[in-house]
Amino acid sequence: GADLVFDIDADHIPTPCDKVHDNWVCGVCGLTGKGFTPNKCPVCGSEKFEVSTWPCEVCLDSAKTETVKLLDMLVRDFGFSEKNIYTFFSGHRGYHVHVESKAVRTLDAVARKEIVDYVSGLGLAVYFHGLDKKDLRGSSSYHGSLSDEFGWRKRLVLGMQSFILNADEENLMEIGLTKRKAEMILKNKDVILKNLSNRRSWGAVRGIGFETWRKIAEHSARLQSANIDTVVTTDIHRLIRLVGTLHGKTGLKKVEFPVSAIDDFDPFKSAVAFKAGAVIVFVSDAPEFRLGDEVFGPFRNQRVELPTAAAMLLVCKGRAKVIE
Ligand SMILES: [Zn+2]
């Protein structure tokens, strides 16, 4: 059998800056749009697009956040050792996570799908976590103490706490609550947070009923889950051999780093391949970007002299041409 491989790619994570730096052209009717590429062309229904994305810092940060959630689940919930987990920056817009262990190799396709469903929170029923429609007052979010809990039971409660702690009226209404319910939650914020910590019953705050809790729980579950691509089965040794090679779309290196170093990992520093020299390029269009400690752009239809790595990135992304 193969190792477990996860792909976390910014292309599959909607971000607020998509609209600034990404655009797509329908391969059939030619319709163009900015931002997240749709599954189907809204005009002709085609699924073929020419997509122009950007390895942007905000997007890569959101991919990293998803990777951190995935790693946390692999270690805490599945019990894999960090020694058996390999983490890579892809050299473009995402991260790869590999689990290499005997326990993994015997897993069949169904078992692998189960793992993907678990980390992405797919099919997670909040009803299994103590939320009971018939008996709200008699049910509580978990049993025993929260520190003894693990897995989704714990993640769900922590997720709800942090969502409620940080939510304003708009956030609450965005998940489908009425203005009145949203106000009620904000007014009782402290009590609700305490109740979640002390495993008091879901029915402890009057006026906040099953449907409200369900919406909050389901939204919190989405925030806690890791947005990953389906597992591809690959030979880890092939991917390890690729470490240090350049990604054709960026000129950045594929880099391996320890699981424990992910918080401080900076792809725009660690993956820079060319450290010397300068190149004169004509840039058609590029957003502001950073490499190492230097910030460049934005550029539009202009001639500019750039360090080799910056010029390489623009040329690879089709945003610039070298001037001889
Ligand atoms: Zn079209």
Ligand SMILES: [Zn+2]
């Ligand atoms: Zn972005």
